[in-house]
Amino acid sequence: MNNKDFVKTIIEVVREESIADSIEDLIDPPGRKPSSEDIELSSWFNQLEDNDKEKLIKIVRRAVDTSIFGFLAVLDGVRAIESDPNKGKLELHYKKTENSILLNNPKVEYLHDIFNNQIRG
Numbered sequence: 001m002n003n004k005d006f007v008k009t010i011i012e013v014v015r016e017e018s019i020a021d022s023i024e025d026l027i028d029p030p031g032r033k034p035s036s037e038d039i040e041l042s043s044w045f046n047q048l049e050d051n052d053k054e055k056l057i058k059i060v061r062r063a064v065d066t067s068i069f070g071f072l073a074v075l076d077g078v079r080a081i082e083s084d085p086n087k088g089k090l091e092l093h094y095k096k097t098e099n100s101i102l103l104n105n106p107k108v109e110y111l112h113d114i115f116n117n118q119i120r121g
Contacts, residue, residue, distance in 0.1 A: 001094045003103045007114040010068065015119075018064045023057055065119060072112040075104045 001009075024030075026045040029038035045053065073079035077089050092103045092111075104111050 001096070001103075002101060003105070003108060003111060004114055004118075006092075006094065006103045007072070007111055007118055010072075010115070011118055015064055015068055019057075019061055022060050022064070026056075069112050069115055072110075072115050076106065076110040076112055077104070078110065078112070 025038065026042055029035075029042045034042075045056065048056065070079060074081055075090055075092055080087065082088065090104065094101045094103055
């Protein structure tokens with residue numbers, strides 16, 4: 001697995017599933033006894049016109065994309081998580097058998113840039 005494969009997997013496993021789950025939960029709240037908030041949001045969503053539902057789905061997609069982009073920017077070290085001038089750095093390694101690949105290597109390509117290119121490309 002390389003950095004592009006990792007981002008592709010994040011898109012498939014995290015992004016698409018998060019969007020689908022969020023919309024499904026709006027249509028039909030999960031569980032035997034959904035919370036009153038879940039029921040309220042579902043009732044509101046289900047009474048919307050189709051055009052308004054599509055707009056809300058786009059908003060959900062943007063929110064998920066913004067969250068993933070921000071998290072990858074943190075992994076890439078371009079979004080600070082420390083205010084200390086002597087900052088540490090995060091290293092994301094993919095290890096399989098004896099092989100180890102640094103996925104967030106700034107000398108190759110930033111994960112957040114790969115993500116942006118893949119969702120917009």
